[in-house]
Amino acid sequence: MSLKLGVPSKGRLMEKTFAWFEKRGITLSRAGSDREYAGRVDGIEGVTLVLLSAGEIPRELAAGRLHLGVTGTDLVHEKLPRWEQQVEEIAPLGFGQADLIIAVPRAWVDVDTLDDLDAAAAAFRARHGHRLRIATKYHRLVREFLTQAGVADYTLVDSQGATEGTVTNETAEAIADITSTGETLRANHLKILSDGLILRSQATLWRSRVAGTPDGQRETLDNLLRRLG
Numbered sequence: 001m002s003l004k005l006g007v008p009s010k011g012r013l014m015e016k017t018f019a020w021f022e023k024r025g026i027t028l029s030r031a032g033s034d035r036e037y038a039g040r041v042d043g044i045e046g047v048t049l050v051l052l053s054a055g056e057i058p059r060e061l062a063a064g065r066l067h068l069g070v071t072g073t074d075l076v077h078e079k080l081p082r083w084e085q086q087v088e089e090i091a092p093l094g095f096g097q098a099d100l101i102i103a104v105p106r107a108w109v110d111v112d113t114l115d116d117l118d119a120a121a122a123a124f125r126a127r128h129g130h131r132l133r134i135a136t137k138y139h140r141l142v143r144e145f146l147t148q149a150g151v152a153d154y155t156l157v158d159s160q161g162a163t164e165g166t167v168t169n170e171t172a173e174a175i176a177d178i179t180s181t182g183e184t185l186r187a188n189h190l191k192i193l194s195d196g197l198i199l200r201s202q203a204t205l206w207r208s209r210v211a212g213t214p215d216g217q218r219e220t221l222d223n224l225l226r227r228l229g
Helices: 011-022 057-062 073-079 114-128 139-149 183-187 215-228
Strands: 003-008 027-030 039-042 047-052 068-072 087-092 098-105 132-136 154-158 174-179 190-201 203-208
Touching (some): 003 011, 003 057, 003 215, 011 027, 011 203, 027 047, 039 047, 057 068, 057 073, 057 087, 068 073, 073 190, 098 114, 098 139, 114 139, 114 190, 139 190, 174 190, 183 190, 203 215
Parallel strands (some): 003 068, 132 154, 132 174
Antiparallel strands (some): 068 203, 087 203, 098 174, 098 190
């Protein structure tokens, strides 16, 4: 049995992950066409590459079906309650940086902080008879953050597409989303609350705490982690 390493299956995350391993003398490559999700590992024995969506990797690590995996901090923290018990952070990879933030319409000139948002949410409910809607794909992280900040009178609505467009489309009044440059927020006339940073995220190498490692695999894992620094 070989160690299983999960890597994002497409796009810049895959390419940059391959380059990160290459710099450390381990070559990852896709086997066959772009539609195949098998890969190969050269430069070390006993490791199998599994190509998955970045969103699937936290689940596979927590289930013990992957020994190691590359995915974003945001996805691990969102998808795995008590994530520290299920996975261990091995190394931030230095790319894929993005912030999970709360943003509101720029036209809300009196709303700059979470306290302001709480007051605006209460006023919104009094005026409209229903709670202010915040669109997001990160329900658990956002709910925990807003609870700790004492924000009430809101409801989270699931964003399936481009979260930044939900305010313009009038399906939400505010958003909680990942941003790297802020350009899309500005284009949609949104501003980040001054204390609205929920989480800084980047691509990270994680180790499963629950995946079994018999003696042979333990030696391979130790060797691989030593190689990766």
